[in-house]
Amino acid sequence: MKILSGIQPTGRFHWGNYFGAIRQYIALQGHEQSFYFIADLHALTTIREPDVLRQNVKDAALDLLALGLDPKQATLFRQSDVPETTELTWLLMTITQMHLLEKCVAFKDKKAKGIAADAGLFTYPVLMAADILLYDSTTVPVGADQIQHVEVTRDLAQRFNTMYGETLHLPEAYVLDDSAKVPGTDGEKMSKSYNNTIPIFETPKKLRKIIMSIKTDSTAMESPKNPETCSVFELYRLFATPEAQKTLAERYRAGGMGYGEAKETLYQAAIVHLGEAFDRRTQLETSPDVVEDILREGAHRARAKAQEVLERVRSACGLLSKPV
Secondary structure: EEEEEEEEOOOOOHHHHHHHHHHHHHHHHOEEEEEEEEEEHHHHOOOOOOHHHHHHHHHHHHHHOOOOOOOOOOOOEEEEHHHHHHHHHHHHOOOOHHHHOOOOOOHHHHOOOOOOOHHHOOHHHHHHHHHOOOOOOOOEEOHHHHHHHHHHHHHHHHHHHHOOOOOOOOEEEEEEEOOOHHHHHHEEOEEEEEHOOOOOOOOHHHHHHHHOOOOOOOOOOOOOOOOOHHHHHHHHHHHOOHHHHEEEEEEHHHHOHHHHHHHHHHHHHHHHHHHHHHHHHHHOOHHHHHHHHHHHHHHHHHHHHHHHHHHHHHHHHHOOOOOO
């Protein structure tokens, strides 16, 4: 498989990001091609503060490496370090029909909410298509809400190939397993937009405070409780073994345990599960040059492939070879 996926640096990664996507990125690394990029160009549609974007990119790199992304098995790079991306975006824009973009969910949702949607958001799927097609990707790990964008990518590749001959490879979406719901502190789906997230890398003191703030019902401590309807238990089973889950579920049903104790159990499980990643991140923070070297080397490898594909595209549509 030739894998390609990106993640936006729009804020610190949280438990939903980890269990919904990042953990699976790491499991997929080591194939024939495993390219993962930090999508800073995409983030420009929402982040307008330069210093914030730069810091978010650094944090994203640190987080991914600390969580187990291995530069020896996967290529990690900044999207903006590969200028071929924007050139391919323009070449694809010249064959993109307006109606294809008008039906994309992200644009429609924002427009329906009365939020001003700029050209960047409108053409977002074309930039995403360039990201995918530029590396001859065969497999694109995405959440269910991004399947449409992979379908747009396939549509654009097919249209280009029909016009100019077989040039671009058609990718397939690899739908990430998000069957394990990751609830936020309010019980709704964990999301930055809901302001209900639990950061992956937080100080123990702040992490405990966030966990203790998770919304629960008013069932008395001595009364039995249903683990299947409790956000605390839902989060706990993301970290715990089946045996540990069974033990805590029995405690819930037996009564005599308050939610505060359940939250403390969740806190301890999270600390143990993420402990090694915490240590790796602390070490990486003291070596910013090492992280920057990883990103630059990743961009070098990514550009080698990108230039090969872009030259193929330029030739197909009648442009001269690009000067070295």
